[in-house]
Amino acid sequence: MMHRKKLVFTFLAVFMLGSTLGIIIPKDAAALDESYFKGKKMTFLVPFKPGGGFDTYARLLSPYIKKYLPVRNVIVKNEPAGGGLAAMNRLARSKPDGRTVMIIQTGAAVINELAEVKGIRYQSGKFTWLARVTSSPNVLVSNPKSTLKTMGDLQSLNREVAIASIGRDFSTITAILMLKAFDIPYRTVMGYSGSGEQIMAVIRGDADVCALSISTLKPSIDAGELHGIMVLGKMETDMSKFSEEADRLNISEKNRTMLGSLAGILDIYRSIAASPGLSPELARIMRTAFEKAFTDPDFLASAKKSNRPVHYLNGEETQRLVETAVENFKNDASFMKMVKDIFGGAY
Amino acid sequence: MIEAWVSGFTSVFAPSALFLLLIGTGIGYAIGFIPGLAGAFALAMLIPFAISMESAHAVVFLLAAHAVVMTGGSLSAILFNAPGTGANVPASWDGYPMTRMGQGGRAIAAAATASAIGGVVSGFVLMGLIPVVRAILLAFGPPEFFMLSVMAYSFVASVTGRYPFKALAAVFFGLLLSTIGTDPALAIPRFTFGTFYLWEGVDLIPLVMGLFAVSEMIKLAISKKGIVSGGVQIGRDVFQGVKETFQKWFLVLRCSGIASVIGIIPGLGAELATFMCYGHALQSSKTPEKFGKGAIEGVIGAEAGNNGKEGGSLLTTLAFGVPGSSSMAILLGFFITMGIIPSPEMLKEHLPLIFSMAWVIIIANVLGACISIFAGRYMAKISAIRAPLLVSVLLVVTVIGGAASNNNLGDIGTTFLFGFIGYQMDKFGYSKAAFIVGFVLGKITEKNLFISIQIYQGAGFLLRPLTIILAIIAIAAFAWPIISQKMKKNRENNEK
Numbered sequence: 001m002m003h004r005k006k007l008v009f010t011f012l013a014v015f016m017l018g019s020t021l022g023i024i025i026p027k028d029a030a031a032l033d034e035s036y037f038k039g040k041k042m043t044f045l046v047p048f049k050p051g052g053g054f055d056t057y058a059r060l061l062s063p064y065i066k067k068y069l070p071v072r073n074v075i076v077k078n079e080p081a082g083g084g085l086a087a088m089n090r091l092a093r094s095k096p097d098g099r100t101v102m103i104i105q106t107g108a109a110v111i112n113e114l115a116e117v118k119g120i121r122y123q124s125g126k127f128t129w130l131a132r133v134t135s136s137p138n139v140l141v142s143n144p145k146s147t148l149k150t151m152g153d154l155q156s157l158n159r160e161v162a163i164a165s166i167g168r169d170f171s172t173i174t175a176i177l178m179l180k181a182f183d184i185p186y187r188t189v190m191g192y193s194g195s196g197e198q199i200m201a202v203i204r205g206d207a208d209v210c211a212l213s214i215s216t217l218k219p220s221i222d223a224g225e226l227h228g229i230m231v232l233g234k235m236e237t238d239m240s241k242f243s244e245e246a247d248r249l250n251i252s253e254k255n256r257t258m259l260g261s262l263a264g265i266l267d268i269y270r271s272i273a274a275s276p277g278l279s280p281e282l283a284r285i286m287r288t289a290f291e292k293a294f295t296d297p298d299f300l301a302s303a304k305k306s307n308r309p310v311h312y313l314n315g316e317e318t319q320r321l322v323e324t325a326v327e328n329f330k331n332d333a334s335f336m337k338m339v340k341d342i343f344g345g346a347y
Numbered sequence: 348m349i350e351a352w353v354s355g356f357t358s359v360f361a362p363s364a365l366f367l368l369l370i371g372t373g374i375g376y377a378i379g380f381i382p383g384l385a386g387a388f389a390l391a392m393l394i395p396f397a398i399s400m401e402s403a404h405a406v407v408f409l410l411a412a413h414a415v416v417m418t419g420g421s422l423s424a425i426l427f428n429a430p431g432t433g434a435n436v437p438a439s440w441d442g443y444p445m446t447r448m449g450q451g452g453r454a455i456a457a458a459a460t461a462s463a464i465g466g467v468v469s470g471f472v473l474m475g476l477i478p479v480v481r482a483i484l485l486a487f488g489p490p491e492f493f494m495l496s497v498m499a500y501s502f503v504a505s506v507t508g509r510y511p512f513k514a515l516a517a518v519f520f521g522l523l524l525s526t527i528g529t530d531p532a533l534a535i536p537r538f539t540f541g542t543f544y545l546w547e548g549v550d551l552i553p554l555v556m557g558l559f560a561v562s563e564m565i566k567l568a569i570s571k572k573g574i575v576s577g578g579v580q581i582g583r584d585v586f587q588g589v590k591e592t593f594q595k596w597f598l599v600l601r602c603s604g605i606a607s608v609i610g611i612i613p614g615l616g617a618e619l620a621t622f623m624c625y626g627h628a629l630q631s632s633k634t635p636e637k638f639g640k641g642a643i644e645g646v647i648g649a650e651a652g653n654n655g656k657e658g659g660s661l662l663t664t665l666a667f668g669v670p671g672s673s674s675m676a677i678l679l680g681f682f683i684t685m686g687i688i689p690s691p692e693m694l695k696e697h698l699p700l701i702f703s704m705a706w707v708i709i710i711a712n713v714l715g716a717c718i719s720i721f722a723g724r725y726m727a728k729i730s731a732i733r734a735p736l737l738v739s740v741l742l743v744v745t746v747i748g749g750a751a752s753n754n755n756l757g758d759i760g761t762t763f764l765f766g767f768i769g770y771q772m773d774k775f776g777y778s779k780a781a782f783i784v785g786f787v788l789g790k791i792t793e794k795n796l797f798i799s800i801q802i803y804q805g806a807g808f809l810l811r812p813l814t815i816i817l818a819i820i821a822i823a824a825f826a827w828p829i830i831s832q833k834m835k836k837n838r839e840n841n842e843k
């Protein structure tokens with residue numbers, strides 16, 4: 001009887017140890033393949049409310065993730081709390097099991113991190129970046145009825161240039177940096193609730209300029225409601241490029257480096273990342289699946305139909321660009337000082 | 348222009364479009380009726396279905412649902428004092444007292460008819476204002492927005508009844524509460540107690556659900572009776588509600604007009620239009636003392652305004668990409684997805700599409716009103732159900748509704764907290780109406796005051812012509828009831 005009990009105990013002990021180890025050590029890492037995702041649920045975090053650009057990309061893409069990974073479901077979850085910071089923290093806290101991914105406004109994520117915004121629990125470089133969705137050059141625009149047509153006009157204005165701004169967001173930082181690089185004095189008119197209101201403010205004459213993504217501003221520029229002064233970004237656009245303007249007005253090397261770093265981050269404006277600390281094998285599987293999803297002709301067709309440009313870049317390259325952007329900014333003392341001045345430790 | 352008008356009309360009446368319009372109207376109405384679920388939720392839920400449709404059909408489907416959400420919302424506001432959104436709140440101020448008097452059918456019919464006329468007017472406003480929208484938009488800047496919100500406060504001051512100081516205290520409580528969350532001017536989180544939950548401020552939906560619905564259910568549970576103390580009148584009562592609304596056609600038209608103009612101006616929110624229309628109905632009434640106790644003009648004014656603002660709001664969204672409400676922001680996102688890019692050119696190039704949108708608003712509103720009028724007579728019977736049964740069902744629906752809109756469990760706590768606060772406010776005679784106005788308009792006032800000071804680098808914005816006109820109206824709206832009352836008293840004294 002005793003012997004039998006011992007046997008049962010030994011069996012139970014071995015079973016428990018085995019299952020515990022099974023949890024701690026994932027399946028033989030080398031043998032990991034797509035079947036790992038079989039029957040699993042994937043959460044696709046969107047740091048903004050439903051209906052916007054970020055949300056649309058997530059919803060357009062999720063069926064194609066399901067097509068190339070045998071997941072049971074991809075659930076798009078909008079978590080706009082804290083201007084998207086709550087979602088960023090959630091991704092940082094999530095287990096490295098490949099079941100949580102997020103579409104991220106990379107510029108805002110990096111700037112908030114560098115400004116040491118209170119409550120932030122993530123490091124952008126530590127996420128496992130899976131793909132770039134879009135690059136987004138920013139344009140500085142003015143009212144076509146005003147005399148402000150070039151950076152030179154802004155320089156020769158005998159007062160501060162008023163920037164229509166939401167607040168301490170990335171588009172404001174972009175506008176400020178563009179003006180600072182040309183030594184143009186500025187002031188911000190803060191408090192507008194979105195890009196539409198910023199555009200109206202410039203049209204109405206509440207402010208002189210604002211800077212926003214090219215896709216947002218293009219309809220108004222084409223309609224002659226706004227005038228494009230300068231484009232910043234690495235993507236080729238049909239508008240005048242900043243470098244020509246910079247050469248003509250002779251801006252300092254230091255400022256040129258700063259604008260270069262800024263263009264670098266605009267280059268990875270919308271990107272997708274998974275939890276930090278994903279095993280290299282799992283990262284490879286996910287990056288491959290995302291590559292297939294992004295190059296799927298049906299996905300590209302639906303994105304085109306929805307008027308959403310796609311500038312896919314693979315995960316490894318996106319990871320490198322994010323890490324480089326963080327490093328570049330960190331090494332630029334004057335930029336870091338400015339970011340901290342703008343945010344003023346207010347968070 | 349006329350060609351576009353006709354082509355817009357015929358495209359809506361194509362069988363497939365008409366079918367989607369009917370389905371959209373039904374779903375929108377049902378979602379609106381569930382307390383706590385509002386337009387933004389309806390759209391977010393329907394977009395995955397719409398995305399696979401052809402763009403013209405998808406627009407018909409979504410817009411129809413959006414157009415009648417408010418009509419459905421007014422039904423729960425009137426029957427259970429459970430307004431689905433902030434914009435439905437004024438409908439409950441007189442609608443619910445009418446239900447308690449057993450006249451729920453009459454109130455529902457009046458609200459539905461006023462909503463329909465408001466919606467129809469707004470559809471025609473959308474068509475008629477296309478040539479002048481730009482001028483209107485450019486005339487209103489942050490200084491004017493600021494003064495418009497001040498005007499709303501002065502309207503409310505006259506709405507609040509017998510205890511002006513308690514009402515004032517309630518307004519300040521609302522204003523104070525609106526300061527929680529990200530500062531609208533500097534984008535700095537304020538009074539958030541270290542939690543992300545409060546970064547966006549206290550959400551309006553759980554607040555409204557708690558303040559009005561849950562507090563009412565506490566009262567019902569304590570009284571153990573149904574909502575209606577006497578019997579429920581139905582039948583002829585419903586047709587009387589329709590008739591009375593048509594008799595007050597001029598009030599309906601005025602309120603629809605006010606709401607249309609407010610709808611065009613972005614950034615003022617859906618609530619301001621209904622608050623202002625309710626205030627206008629009260630001030631122009633011969634029996635203002637009946638307001639808040641079951642005056643049918645209150646229901647008519649608020650509901651005409653509620654549906655009246657949609658056309659204007661849609662016009663601004665399409666022409667300038669500036670959404671007037673969260674629902675419009677979602678619609679805007681969807682339009683872009685469908686390749687309908689908002690721009691001033693839109694008004695020239697896609698005129699038939701804009702006209703068909705106007706027709707969808709008009710038809711959906713009439714359909715929504717028909718549902719209310721025919722279902723209203725049966726729905727009104729719900730108010731006679733015994734409290735224990737009614738409260739348990741409504742409480743579950745309310746709590747789920749309160750939490751579902753943001754997918755956040757914290758909202759359940761908020762709903763109950765404000766249920767308790769609402770109950771205490773009623774008990775001690777503090778106006779919940781004044782509180783909600785302070786809360787809703789607080790951020791608009793603060794934001795636009797701050798922007799105006801920055802633009803003019805001082806108080807110079809107060810000297811803009813339109814700002815001065817609005818300020819005069821605000822002062823007159825505040826002073827007129829006091830002056831007229833004094834004059835009445837003097838006359839009575841003289842007669843004696």
